Amino acid sequence: MSARIPTLDIRRFDSDRDAFVAELGAAYREWGFAGISHHGIAQELIDNAYAAFRRFYALPDEVKQQYHIAGQGGARGYTPFGIETAKGSKHFDLKEFWHIGRELPADSKYHDVMPPNVWPDEVPEFREHGLALYHALDALGSRVLSALALHIGLPMDFFADKTNFGNSILRPIHYPPITADDIPNVRAGAHGDINFITLLVGASTAGLEVQSKKGEWVPFTSEGDTIVVNIGDMLERLTNHVYPSTIHRVVNPPGEAARQPRYSVPFFLHPNPDFLIDVLPSCITPDNPSRYPEPITAHGFLEQRLREIKLK
Numbered sequence: 001m002s003a004r005i006p007t008l009d010i011r012r013f014d015s016d017r018d019a020f021v022a023e024l025g026a027a028y029r030e031w032g033f034a035g036i037s038h039h040g041i042a043q044e045l046i047d048n049a050y051a052a053f054r055r056f057y058a059l060p061d062e063v064k065q066q067y068h069i070a071g072q073g074g075a076r077g078y079t080p081f082g083i084e085t086a087k088g089s090k091h092f093d094l095k096e097f098w099h100i101g102r103e104l105p106a107d108s109k110y111h112d113v114m115p116p117n118v119w120p121d122e123v124p125e126f127r128e129h130g131l132a133l134y135h136a137l138d139a140l141g142s143r144v145l146s147a148l149a150l151h152i153g154l155p156m157d158f159f160a161d162k163t164n165f166g167n168s169i170l171r172p173i174h175y176p177p178i179t180a181d182d183i184p185n186v187r188a189g190a191h192g193d194i195n196f197i198t199l200l201v202g203a204s205t206a207g208l209e210v211q212s213k214k215g216e217w218v219p220f221t222s223e224g225d226t227i228v229v230n231i232g233d234m235l236e237r238l239t240n241h242v243y244p245s246t247i248h249r250v251v252n253p254p255g256e257a258a259r260q261p262r263y264s265v266p267f268f269l270h271p272n273p274d275f276l277i278d279v280l281p282s283c284i285t286p287d288n289p290s291r292y293p294e295p296i297t298a299h300g301f302l303e304q305r306l307r308e309i310k311l312k
Contacts, residue, residue, distance in 0.1 A: 007035030025151030032246030137267035193232035273299035
């Protein structure tokens with residue numbers, strides 16, 4: 001792993017809290033990215049989920065297409081190859097993906113903006129393993145947010161009631177083998193994420209690159225049990241850029257490595273749809289005046305961004 005982007009042991013949040021919060025906060029202020037190790041999510045849980053996702057992507061295209069739901073902006077189910085396009089990019093990303101969302105209680109007020117999940121009949125274990133990984137990453141993300149809250153002078157539980165019904169998404173991605181040498185597309189064009197934070201399981205295959213403040217591209221390939229966690233645009237806006245949403249991409253590997261498929265599973269942790277993203281007073285200073293005088297709901301922000309990346 002690149003030594004330049006720190007990896008921190010999250011067990012220190014319990015054993016050495018002040019130092020851990022300071023180091024984590026410094027990493028995010030500088031990079032918008034960090035590795036989180038010793039997170040406690042069992043490797044068997046991750047492996048089971050990956051196996052189920054691979055089984056789905058091995059299905060014929062006409063079968064997968066049955067789970068593409070028109071008019072939903074890819075909110076649930078399958079999004080085919082050749083649709084999502086990074087903001088400002090001329091070329092679509094080289095990927096297909098599936099979206100697993102939160103399972104809402106029957107009386108939830110969010111049913112109108114958070115549709116029910118769909119599940120592939122051909123892979124019966126997809127639901128069980130997908131939801132298990134969803135819930136594990138949701139809990140880990142909440143711990144990371146607790147540390148980030150402390151770093152900017154907020155109560156540790158500040159985000160708890162603002163994300164407990166968040167429109168968070170688990171996105172198993174398949175990047176198919178690249179069979180031509182002269183294509184202009186990359187596996188994922190340079191972009192910032194939309195949400196609060198993203199937790200990436202399976203960044204162990206080379207390809208992820210993070211743009212430094214100087215504009216250079218820094219490879220970030222994790223080792224062992226490390227999960228890569230980065231800041232998204234909603235948290236950047238809420239914190240008035242104290243926590244930056246860093247541009248990143250997934251590049252095509254050179255030579256024969258490009259002929260191999262790549263799989264990754266990011267978890268996009270979102271606030272509750274009606275959460276008002278309004279710059280935190282603690283993040284406004286004479287040197288950093290408010291950049292966003294007009295607040296916006298999380299759902300309004302999401303809709304705006306989905307249109308920009310061709311999912312709406």
